[in-house]
Amino acid sequence: MAGSKTGGIGQCSDYGARPVSSSTSLPTIWILEMIEWLEGFLSRGNKTLFMVTHDRFFLDRVCNLILELDNQTIYTYRGNYSYYLEKRQERIDNTRAEIARANNLYRTELNGCAACRKPCGHKARLS
Secondary structure (H helix, E strand, O other): OOOOHHHHHHHHHHOOOOOOOHHHHHHHHHHHHHHHHHHHHHHOOOOOOOOOOOOHHHHHHHOOOEEEEEOOEEEEEOOOHHHHHHHHHHHHHHHHHHHHHHHHHHHHHHHHHHHHOOOOOOOOOOO
């Protein structure tokens, strides 16, 4: 069976190497080749693509403009996925800081109003 999977495994045994099952390595190689082809295809020319993936490295290599929809607002990031993550975190941190400042101002004004309503310590005498 020359050229078959069984022959390849047998050949590895002849050299003293530990045989590897072909059923796990072939699909992986095929997927890697497909990803490389897709990266090359997407990098040639301008293409708009809506993509759902968990492969951050793929997004890093393929994307150069990322649009994010958050709370009915669209944010534009011109760069790869790493740039997007960095700038998105900066935007979130700035928003949290702005909210914290607004809460502190509210708390300060609320405490100031409470001091104004504080009784003076003596009661007004009515004549």
